[in-house]
Amino acid sequence: MKKLICYTVLLSASVLLLQGCNYENERTETNPHYETPKLVIGIMVDQMRHDYIYRYWDKYGDDGIKRLVNEGFSFDNARFDYMPTFTGPGHASVYTGTTPTVHGIIGNSWYLRDEDRTTYVTGDPDVSGVGTDSDEGKMSPRWLLSSTITDELMMHTNMRSKVVGMALKDRGSILPAGHIGDAYWFDYGNAKMISSTFYMDELPGWVEEFNARDLPAQYVSEAWETLLPIEEYIESIEDDNPYEGTFNGQDRPVFPHDLPAYAEISGNGIVANTPFGDKYTFEFLYAAIEGEQLGRNEITDFAAVSFSSPDHIGHRYGPPSIEVQDTYLRFDREIARLLNYIDEEFGKENVLVFLTSDHGAGHNARYLEDLQVPTGRFLRNDIADALSSRMMEIYGFDPVQSLRAIEVYLDHEMIRNNGARLENVQKDVANFLIEQEGVAGALTADALRYNSFTEAMHRNAQRGYNASRSGDVMYWLDPQWFTSNQTTGTTHGSPYSYDTRAPLIWYGYDISPGRSHTPVFISDIASTLANFLNIPFTSGNTGNPMNDYIYQR
Numbered sequence: 001m002k003k004l005i006c007y008t009v010l011l012s013a014s015v016l017l018l019q020g021c022n023y024e025n026e027r028t029e030t031n032p033h034y035e036t037p038k039l040v041i042g043i044m045v046d047q048m049r050h051d052y053i054y055r056y057w058d059k060y061g062d063d064g065i066k067r068l069v070n071e072g073f074s075f076d077n078a079r080f081d082y083m084p085t086f087t088g089p090g091h092a093s094v095y096t097g098t099t100p101t102v103h104g105i106i107g108n109s110w111y112l113r114d115e116d117r118t119t120y121v122t123g124d125p126d127v128s129g130v131g132t133d134s135d136e137g138k139m140s141p142r143w144l145l146s147s148t149i150t151d152e153l154m155m156h157t158n159m160r161s162k163v164v165g166m167a168l169k170d171r172g173s174i175l176p177a178g179h180i181g182d183a184y185w186f187d188y189g190n191a192k193m194i195s196s197t198f199y200m201d202e203l204p205g206w207v208e209e210f211n212a213r214d215l216p217a218q219y220v221s222e223a224w225e226t227l228l229p230i231e232e233y234i235e236s237i238e239d240d241n242p243y244e245g246t247f248n249g250q251d252r253p254v255f256p257h258d259l260p261a262y263a264e265i266s267g268n269g270i271v272a273n274t275p276f277g278d279k280y281t282f283e284f285l286y287a288a289i290e291g292e293q294l295g296r297n298e299i300t301d302f303a304a305v306s307f308s309s310p311d312h313i314g315h316r317y318g319p320p321s322i323e324v325q326d327t328y329l330r331f332d333r334e335i336a337r338l339l340n341y342i343d344e345e346f347g348k349e350n351v352l353v354f355l356t357s358d359h360g361a362g363h364n365a366r367y368l369e370d371l372q373v374p375t376g377r378f379l380r381n382d383i384a385d386a387l388s389s390r391m392m393e394i395y396g397f398d399p400v401q402s403l404r405a406i407e408v409y410l411d412h413e414m415i416r417n418n419g420a421r422l423e424n425v426q427k428d429v430a431n432f433l434i435e436q437e438g439v440a441g442a443l444t445a446d447a448l449r450y451n452s453f454t455e456a457m458h459r460n461a462q463r464g465y466n467a468s469r470s471g472d473v474m475y476w477l478d479p480q481w482f483t484s485n486q487t488t489g490t491t492h493g494s495p496y497s498y499d500t501r502a503p504l505i506w507y508g509y510d511i512s513p514g515r516s517h518t519p520v521f522i523s524d525i526a527s528t529l530a531n532f533l534n535i536p537f538t539s540g541n542t543g544n545p546m547n548d549y550i551y552q553r
């Protein structure tokens with residue numbers, strides 16, 4: 001018996017040895033980069049629509065976005081599967097691998113029913129700014145309910161990894177950096193990079209040095225001219241048009257934009273509203289890589305960078321503008337510089353890059369009207385008044401606390417005290433909303449809690465619904481309808497394709513070049529990263545890894 005066991009063990013050992021040898025051979029012959037990457041660079045481009053890859057393709061250089069697409073793996077049907085499609089939920093969903101239902105980031109701000117006030121997504125009165133006295137420093141990830149993939153990396157390596165989140169927008173930096181990494185963002189009032197006491201007591205030397213360079217002052221010291229001769233921007237509408245907003249102090253939304261004059265009025269923070277806000281963010285990325293020595297050893301580090309300026313610019317000018325095109329042509333040149341930098345400093349095979357966005361954007365309503373494409377305006381204040389009247393008619397009291405972009409909050413205590421049933425009031429509110437022109441659908445909290453929707457807008461509403469934070473009724477409008485009468489620029493937030501379809505490109509490390517039209521969700525990114533890094537999924541993960549498509553074979 002004993003002999004047999006020994007023999008079995010020996011046999012097992014030799015089999016294992018044999019397997020091990022085969023395994024080694026496979027790795028060296030077909031998969032030389034099986035070890036985890038030294039550095040992950042997660043790139044989010046705020047408000048980047050998927051079509052910007054192809055709309056401007058002919059004007060991109062060969063070694064920027066074209067190189068990312070040609071040498072990387074591109075998913076052309078990557079989507080957000082929830083609403084609202086705003087910045088906070090977008091960044092949270094990419095880095096937690098789930099949707100607002102689980103990670104709790106249901107908007108850029110939301111209503112706190114019990115306190116009758118609104119909270120900002122990363123607002124935290126219990127922390128102070130570092131590098132600033134401004135309230136722009138009172139920020140942390142306190143509202144984020146799930147771990148992030150960056151948190152998991154830190155815990156997995158027992159804090160030997162370094163994670164740095166960076167963006168102009170606080171929420172574009174803080175949500176990706178998670179609860180353990182460091183985050184830096186832009187103090188718009190004072191035009192410098194800051195952090196908060198949630199992360200550190202003082203700014204590291206490399207951030208102080210970066211701020212001392214005062215790049216915003218340099219970048220707004222000249223007018224914003226188009227990168228190429230303006231007549232070459234045939235992919236965009238004419239420069240002078242009625243659909244675009246202006247800088248404070250500017251008469252017409254046309255080039256050249258006189259940045260020194262507008263900086264005089266609004267401060268150097270206006271750099272954020274120009275493509276030079278991207279340049280500034282790239283410079284901060286290089287400073288972070290050098291300053292923190294990211295990617296210099298075998299322990300994976302993570303630079304989570306988000307470019308906020310495309311969103312500011314998109315909101316002001318809208319998708320078909322020359323300003324948006326010029327922003328992406330300049331971004332393309334900066335991507336080329338980054339890919340060269342990766343080649344020279346680390347080697348492409350040692351760095352895993354992904355590029356995506358946090359939401360898209362619709363078209364300007366007047367632009368659509370002029371082209372006879374359906375659009376409309378749902379004026380919330382008027383609707384809220386009418387809803388309150390309807391409630392008075394039915395119940396003799398008005399329980400409506402807040403009618404927001406996608407939801408209605410009701411006063412539960414008032415409903416209880418008046419002897420009404422919450423479920424009935426919710427249904428009456430939903431029925432009222434559905435009767436309004438431009439409302440495509442409405443679901444009560446009850447319906448969202450006790451059903452499981454798998455398709456289209458119902459699914460998107462449900463995955464954006466968080467039981468403890470969301471309102472009593474969620475609703476959505478017809479395509480390209482807006483909840484304001486803003487006449488210039490554009491916005492986002494809807495469950496429709498123009499807001500939910502995003503670019504998703506993987507590049508470097510183990511990625512084989514390719515393109516897929518298979519639908520994937522943005523919440524699948526985090527678990528894919530987990531597989532590349534051999535680390536656990538996030539605590540709230542609901543996404544599915546897409547590694548099998550994109551591994552080098």
Ligand SMILES: [Zn+2]
Binds near residue numbers: 088090359
């Ligand atoms: Zn955004």
